[in-house]
Amino acid sequence: MKSTKITIKTKNNSYPIFFGDGNLNKTGKIIKKKLPKVKKISIICDKNVPNIFIKKLKISLQKYEVKIYKMIATEKTKSFKVAQKLIESLLKDNLNRSDCIISFGGGIISDLSAFVSNLIKRGVKFVNIPTTLLAQVDASIGGKTAINSSQGKNLIGTFYQPNFVLIDIEILKTLPRREMVCGYGEILKHSLILDKTFFLWLRKHARKIISKKNKNFLKTAIIKSCKIKSKIVNKDEKEKNLRMILNFGHTFAHGFEGAKNFSKKLNHGEAVLLGMMIASKLSYKKNLLSEKELNQIKKHYIEMKLPMKMNKFFHKKDINKIISFMKKDKKNLNNKINLILLKKIGQTTKPNSINSNKNEIRKILLENYI
Numbered sequence: 270m271k272s273t274k275i276t277i278k279t280k281n282n283s284y285p286i287f288f289g290d291g292n293l294n295k296t297g298k299i300i301k302k303k304l305p306k307v308k309k310i311s312i313i314c315d316k317n318v319p320n321i322f323i324k325k326l327k328i329s330l331q332k333y334e335v336k337i338y339k340m341i342a343t344e345k346t347k348s349f350k351v352a353q354k355l356i357e358s359l360l361k362d363n364l365n366r367s368d369c370i371i372s373f374g375g376g377i378i379s380d381l382s383a384f385v386s387n388l389i390k391r392g393v394k395f396v397n398i399p400t401t402l403l404a405q406v407d408a409s410i411g412g413k414t415a416i417n418s419s420q421g422k423n424l425i426g427t428f429y430q431p432n433f434v435l436i437d438i439e440i441l442k443t444l445p446r447r448e449m450v451c452g453y454g455e456i457l458k459h460s461l462i463l464d465k466t467f468f469l470w471l472r473k474h475a476r477k478i479i480s481k482k483n484k485n486f487l488k489t490a491i492i493k494s495c496k497i498k499s500k501i502v503n504k505d506e507k508e509k510n511l512r513m514i515l516n517f518g519h520t521f522a523h524g525f526e527g528a529k530n531f532s533k534k535l536n537h538g539e540a541v542l543l544g545m546m547i548a549s550k551l552s553y554k555k556n557l558l559s560e561k562e563l564n565q566i567k568k569h570y571i572e573m574k575l576p577m578k579m580n581k582f583f584h585k586k587d588i589n590k591i592i593s594f595m596k597k598d599k600k601n602l603n604n605k606i607n608l609i610l611l612k613k614i615g616q617t618t619k620p621n622s623i624n625s626n627k628n629e630i631r632k633i634l635l636e637n638y639i
Contacts, residue, residue, distance in 0.1 A: 271289075272287065272288065272289040272292055273287075273288040273289070273488075273492060274286065274287050274288070275288075275492070275495060275496060275499060277410065277411075277430070277499050277502060277503065278503050279412070279430060279502065279503060279506040280506055281506075282412075282430045284430055284431055284432055284433050284434070285433050285434070286409070286410070286433070286434040286435075286436060286495060286499075287299065287433065287434070287435045287436065288436045288438070288488065288491065288492055288495075289436070289437060289438070290437070290438045290439050290484060290488070291437065291439045292435065292437050293322060293325045293326055293329065293398070293435070293437040293439070293440065294325055294328065294329045295329065295435070296326060296329045296330060296371075296396075296398065296435055297329040297330045297331070297332060297333070298329075299433060299435065300330070300333075300369065300396065301332075303432060303433055304369060304394050304396075304432055306367040307333065307367060307368055307369045307394060308333065308334060308365075308367070308368060309333065309334045309335075309336075309362070309363075309364055309365070309368040309369070310330055310333045310334070310335045310336075310368065310369045310370075310371060311335075311336050311337075311338065311359055311362065311364055311368070311369070311370050311371070312326065312335065312336070312337045312338065312370075312371045312373050313338050313340060313355070313370060313371070313372055313373065313374070313378055313381065313382040313385070314337055314338065314339050314340065314373040314374055314378070315339075315340060315342040315373065315374030315375060315377075315378045315400065316339040316340060316341055316342070317342065317374075318373060318374060318400050318440075319443050322400070322440055323337070323373070326371075326373065326398070336362060338355065338358065340355075340374070340378060340381070342374055342375055342377045342378055343377065343531070343532075343533065344377065344417055344422065344526065344531030344532075344537075345417075345531060346377055346381060347377055347380055347381050347415065347416040347417045347423075348416055348417060349416060349425075351381070351416075352381060352384060352385055352388075352416055355381070355385055356385055356388060356389055359385070359389055360389065364389060364390075364393060365390070365393070366390045366391070366392065366393055366394075367393075367394070368393055368394065369393065369394040369395070369396060369432075370382055370385065370386045370389075370393055370394070370395050370396070371395075371396045371397075371398060372395070372396070372397045372398065372399075373398050373400060374399075374400050374401075374404070375399065375400060375401035375403060375404045375408070376399075376401065376403055376404045376407065376408035376537065378404075379397055379399060379404050379408040379409060380408060380413070380414060380415045380416070380423070380426070381416065382395070382397075383395060383397070383412070383413075383414035383429050383431070384414035384415060384416055384426060384427065384429075386414075386429060387414055387427050387429035392429070394432050395429065395430075395431045395432060396431055396432055396433055396434075396435070397409045397431045397433075397434045397435075398434075398435045398436075398437070399434070399436060400440045401441075401444060401448055401451070401452060402441055402444065402448065402449055402451070402452025402453065402456075402491070403448070403451045403452035403454075403455055403537065403538050404452075405436050405441075405452065405491055405495075406452060406455045406456055406459070406491055406494040406495060406498070407452075407455040407498070409431075409434045409436070410434070410495055410498045410499055410502060411498065411502040411506070411512075412428045412429055412430035412431070412502075412506065413426060413428060414426045414427050414428070414429050417531065420597050421523060421527055421594055421597040421598065421599075422523045422526055422527060422531065422594075423523070423599070424597070424599055428506065428507055430506075436491065436495075438484060438487060438488055438491070441481060441487070442481060444481075446479065446480070447536070447539075448536075448538075449478075449479045449480075449481065450479060450538065450539070450542070450573075450575065450576075451536050451537065451538020451539060451541075451542075452538060453475065453478065453479050453538075453573075453575075454538040454539070454541045454542040454545070454575070455494065455538065455541065456471065456478075456490050456491075456494045457471060457475075457542075457545070457569075457575075458515075458517055458518060458541065458545060459493075459494045459497040459498060460494075460497075460614075460615070461517065461545065461549075461566070461611060461614055461615070462497075462514050462515070462517050462609075462611075462615070462616075462617045463497050463500075463501075463514070463615060463616075463617075464493075464497060464615055465613075465614045465615035466615075467493055467497070468614050468615065471490065471569075472565075472569055474486045474490070475569070475572075475573050476573065478490050479573065498515065501514065501515060510620050510621075511620065513600060513609060513620035513621070514609050514617045514620060516600060516609050517545060517548060517609040517610075517611070517617055518541050518542070518543075518544035518545030518546075518547075518548050518609075519541060519544060520544070520548075520595055520598050520600065520606060520607065520608055520609075521540075521543070521544030521547050521548060521591075521595065522537065522540035522541045522543065522544035523540075523594060523595070523598055524544075524591040524592065524593075524594040524595035524598075525540040525543060525544065525582070525583070525591060526540050526594075527590070527591070527593075527594030527597075528583065528587050528590040528591045528594060529582070534582070535582050539576045539582075542570075542575050542576050542577070543576050543577065543578075543579065543582070546566070546567075546570060546575075546576075546577040546637070547579075547633055547634065547637050548608065548609070548610055548611070549563055549566050549567075549611055550563065550633060550636070550637060551608070551610060551625075551633045552610040552611040552612070552618075554633070555610065555623075557610055557611060557612050557618065558610070558611045558612065558613060558614075559613065562611075562613055562614050565614065566614070578637065578638075579634065579637050579638045580638050583638070585635070585638060588631060588634050588635065588638075589631075591634065592627050592630055592631060592634070595630060596627065602621060602624060603624070605624035605625065605626060606624065606625045606626070606627070606630055607621060607623070607624055608623045608624070608625055609623070610623050
C-alpha cells in the first residue's frame with residue numbers, strides 16, 4: 270500500500286502526518302531527518318500494545334537511547350497523580366529539551382503523553398504514533414493535551430502540537446470490533462458535520478471498514494477523516510470558534526462518561542456515537558434537521574449495530590448525574606449547555622448559537638432512554 274502524507278498547518282506551526290501499511294519501521298529514519306538533535310527517546314506505551322509492534326518500533330530506534338514506560342490506558346490514568354509520577358521519572362532519566370517523547374497507544378496515552386511533553390522543561394520534542402482507529406482519526410490531530418478532573422473529563426490541558434504523526438494501518442489488525450466501532454464513530458462524525466458525500470460513501474463501505482476486510486477502504490476513510498479535521502484545525506487551532514463543531518455529540522458524550530465514572534463499561538467512542546444520535550434527534554426536534562436525513566442517520570446506526578439507546582448503558586436515575594457533568598463542560602456559556610447540532614448532513618449550527626437548559630436536555634435524554 271502506497272505511503273501518503275498530509276500536512277497540518279496552524280498559525281504558528283506545521284507538521285506532517287505519515288500514512289502507510291507497515292511504516293512503523295520508518296520511525297527512526299523520520300526522527301533522524303526531522304529531529305536531528307534527538308539522542309534520548311522515551312516511549313510512553315499502552316501496555317496492551319502487542320509486543321510485535323513494540324519490537325518493530327524498538328528496532329527502528331536502535332541508534333537511540335530508548336526507554337519504555339508502559340501504562341494502563343484508562344481514563345483514570347489521565348490524572349495529576351499519574352502525570353506527576355511520569356514527569357518525575359522522565360526528569361530522573363535526564364530527558365533534555367532536544368530529546369523526544371513518543372506516544373504509542375490510543376487517545377488516553379496520546380492525551381497524557383502530549384500533556385507531559387508540554388510541561389517537561391517547558392517542552393520536549395513530541396511524536397505521536399496512534400495505535401487505535403479512534404486515536405488515528407481524532408486524538409493524533411490538533412494538538413490538544415488533557416488530563417481529567419473529579420469535576421469532569423479533559424478539563425485540564427494545553428495545546429501542544431507534535432513534531433510529526435505516524436499512522437500505520439497494520440497496527441489496527443489486532444483491534445477487536447468494539448475498538449473499531451469506537452474509531453468509526455469519529456469518522457462518521459466528520460462526515461456528518463462537514464461532508465455529506467463522505468457520509469454516503471461510508472454508508473456503502475462501513476461494514477468492510479469496521480471488519481478490516483478491505484484495507485484500501487479503511488485507509489481512504491482514515492485519510493479523508495484526517496483531512497476533514499485538519500481543515501478545521503488549520504483555521505482554528507485554539508478552538509475559539511470553528512473548531513467547536515468537532516464537539517458534535519461530545520457534550521452528551523462527556524456527560525455519559527462522567528456518569529459512568531470514566532469506566533470501561535462505556536468507551537469514549539461509544540459515548541460519542543450515543544451522543545451524536547441524541548444530538549441528531551434534538552436537531553430534528555428544533556426543526557433544524559429534516560426527518561428524512563434523521564432517518565438516514567438512524568438507518569445507518571441500525572444497519573451497523575452502532576450504540577443508539579441509553580438503556581443499554583444507563584438507568585433513568587442516572588440522568589441527573591449525566592446533566593450535572595454536561596453543565597461542567599468547558600464550552601458552556603452563561604450557565605447554559607452549549608451544543609453543536611446539525612442543520613443538515615454535512616452542515617452544523619454555528620458555534621455558540623445553541624444553548625439548552627437542563628429541562629430540555631432531560632427531556633431529550635428521557636425520550637432516548639425508551
